[in-house]
Amino acid sequence: MAADGEGADAGTDAGEAVGGTGLSATLETAWGLRERPSKGPKPGLSLARIVDAGVAIAAAEGIGAVSMGRVAKALGVSPMSLYRYVSSRDELYVLMQDAATGPPPEMPSDVAGWRARLEWWARAQRDVFRRNLWLVRIPITSPPASPHYLEWMEQGLAALDGSGLEEGWKLSVLMLVGGFVRNEVTLMADLDAAMKAEGREPDEVMRRYARTIAALTSTAPERFPSLRRTIASGVLDVADAEDTEFEFGIGRVLDGVAVMVEGSGEA
Numbered sequence: 001m002a003a004d005g006e007g008a009d010a011g012t013d014a015g016e017a018v019g020g021t022g023l024s025a026t027l028e029t030a031w032g033l034r035e036r037p038s039k040g041p042k043p044g045l046s047l048a049r050i051v052d053a054g055v056a057i058a059a060a061e062g063i064g065a066v067s068m069g070r071v072a073k074a075l076g077v078s079p080m081s082l083y084r085y086v087s088s089r090d091e092l093y094v095l096m097q098d099a100a101t102g103p104p105p106e107m108p109s110d111v112a113g114w115r116a117r118l119e120w121w122a123r124a125q126r127d128v129f130r131r132n133l134w135l136v137r138i139p140i141t142s143p144p145a146s147p148h149y150l151e152w153m154e155q156g157l158a159a160l161d162g163s164g165l166e167e168g169w170k171l172s173v174l175m176l177v178g179g180f181v182r183n184e185v186t187l188m189a190d191l192d193a194a195m196k197a198e199g200r201e202p203d204e205v206m207r208r209y210a211r212t213i214a215a216l217t218s219t220a221p222e223r224f225p226s227l228r229r230t231i232a233s234g235v236l237d238v239a240d241a242e243d244t245e246f247e248f249g250i251g252r253v254l255d256g257v258a259v260m261v262e263g264s265g266e267a
Contacts, residue, residue, distance in 0.1 A: 026091040030098055030146040045077060047085045047095070054096045058134040068092070093138050098146040100132045104155045114261065115254055117159035122177050122250055125152070129185040136186045164264035173257055180253050184246050202239030210236035 021033055028034040029047070053074045057066050068089055072079040086092045104124060111120045129135055156174045165173065195205050214231045217224040230236065 025087045026094050027145055029086065029091060030094055045075065045081065045085070049075060050082055050085055050092070051095045051099050054092050055100050058096060058100075059132065063093070063134040063137045066092070066096070090141070094146055097135060097138055097144075098148045100135060101128055101148045101152070103148050103151045107155065107159075114160050114163040115258065118156070118173070118177060118257070119250060119254060121152075121156050121159050122181050125178060125181045126185060126246065129182065133185070133189045136182055136189065163261045165260060166264075169260065173260075176257075177250075177253060180249055184249060188245070203237075206239045207237050 021028055023031070023033065025034065050071060053071045054066050057070060057074060066089070068082050068086075069079045071092070072082050075082075086095065104121070107117060107120055111117050153174065156178075157170055160170045160173060163170070195202060198205065200208070210231055213227065213236075217228055217231070221228055
């Protein structure tokens with residue numbers, strides 16, 4: 001809990017079960033189960049406006065720039081007025097994440113078979129992350145259970161219908177595929193930011209990197225024979241096309257899932 005009041009509000013932890021639902025304050029808010037003040041401290045203030053302001057700040061400056069104070073300033077209200085709608089910054093993050101993610105797009109009817117459906121699902125997730133890179137910077141502090149997240153989970157599980165996998169394995173597959181997508185987007189975003197910060201083109205960055213590790217490993221070539229062969233091949237001199245690593249990775253991940261499906265007798 002932050003000392004500046006950015007964590008839970010006084011007297012109620014954002015993750016603590018409250019009210020008659022037995023759900024946390026965050027989930028009650030995400031699912032619209034908490035009563036909201038009928039009269040806000042400022043005409044027009046609403047939960048939707050608060051969430052939209054947070055999303056706008058995150059999109060422009062990153063998730064680290066989002067605070068209750070910053071959102072209040074953007075809306076022209078006092079920070080304390082926000083706590084009538086949102087109990088903490090962490091709750092605001094959940095609501096922002098759900099709003100920016102949105103429901104999954106409808107899967108085309110011609111996408112058939114568990115593998116094609118799961119790959120489509122993974123690409124749809126990747127598109128959301130790439131449009132909202134700040135999403136991958138939100139810490140995961142508990143199993144997500146917001147409305148849109150569960151809709152994505154439902155679609156992912158439905159994609160595996162007919163695979164023959166046990167329900168527990170289906171959840172594990174979704175975690176594997178979703179984790180790969182999130183990691184790939186994060187890595188590509190980091191590399192892109194680093195290249196932009198240097199003001200260099202991708203090929204130039206890669207050539208510089210190849211020269212650097214070639215010089216470093218030349219001092220003790222016996223320690224790095226495999227790496228030296230890779231450098232000598234020239235594959236590090238040219239940056240991969242934008243989607244190369246994703247295409248390679250998602251293909252290999254799904255190959256692994258296919259082995260499981262074949263083992264279940266439902267190839």
